[in-house]
Amino acid sequence: MKKIGIIMGSDSDLPIVTKATDTLKALDIPFEVHVYSAHRTPVEARDFAVNARANGFGAIIAAAGMAAHLAGAIAANTTLPVIGIPCKSSNLDGIDALLSTVQMPTGIPVATVAINGGANAALLCAQILAVEDAELAAKLDAKRASDAAKVLEKDAAVSASFN
Numbered sequence: 001m002k003k004i005g006i007i008m009g010s011d012s013d014l015p016i017v018t019k020a021t022d023t024l025k026a027l028d029i030p031f032e033v034h035v036y037s038a039h040r041t042p043v044e045a046r047d048f049a050v051n052a053r054a055n056g057f058g059a060i061i062a063a064a065g066m067a068a069h070l071a072g073a074i075a076a077n078t079t080l081p082v083i084g085i086p087c088k089s090s091n092l093d094g095i096d097a098l099l100s101t102v103q104m105p106t107g108i109p110v111a112t113v114a115i116n117g118g119a120n121a122a123l124l125c126a127q128i129l130a131v132e133d134a135e136l137a138a139k140l141d142a143k144r145a146s147d148a149a150k151v152l153e154k155d156a157a158v159s160a161s162f163n
């Protein structure tokens, strides 16, 4: 199976990235994690992206806050799918990172998840890999069914209280 590359702009983004790594672990998807910044270590960020396909990656998650150019900078240097996580790490509550990540110019797409949406970033990567992997697709179906069952349990509890 292809690996998922996870890049974060700072180790202060780790609590959000951990939601992605936990999700990938639960699905037995291999991954590699790095701290590379579009602004502070642009050479390392670029080198990772340029070599990612040859190094066995199938998709890349890029998490950054504030003027969050990391996902776009990674996407500029690879045609692997890039999932951007805008991180809430400033006084602007992540709106700055959301707009910086999502507003990519035509030709260089970044699939942007919600602010702090680490788990969905991992699930989107899993769904990309599952296009060619029936076993992984079955795991994703099972997770959906299990998540739905949990909601129905909550419905039963709430219904019992009010209805």
Ligand code: RP5
Pocket (backbone or CB within 6 Å): 008, 009, 010, 011, 012, 013, 037, 063, 064, 065, 066, 067, 087, 089
């Ligand atoms: C961004 O600036 C990082 O992704 C982080 O979300 C934010 C703050 O970084 P630190 O100052 O905590 O290293 O580049």
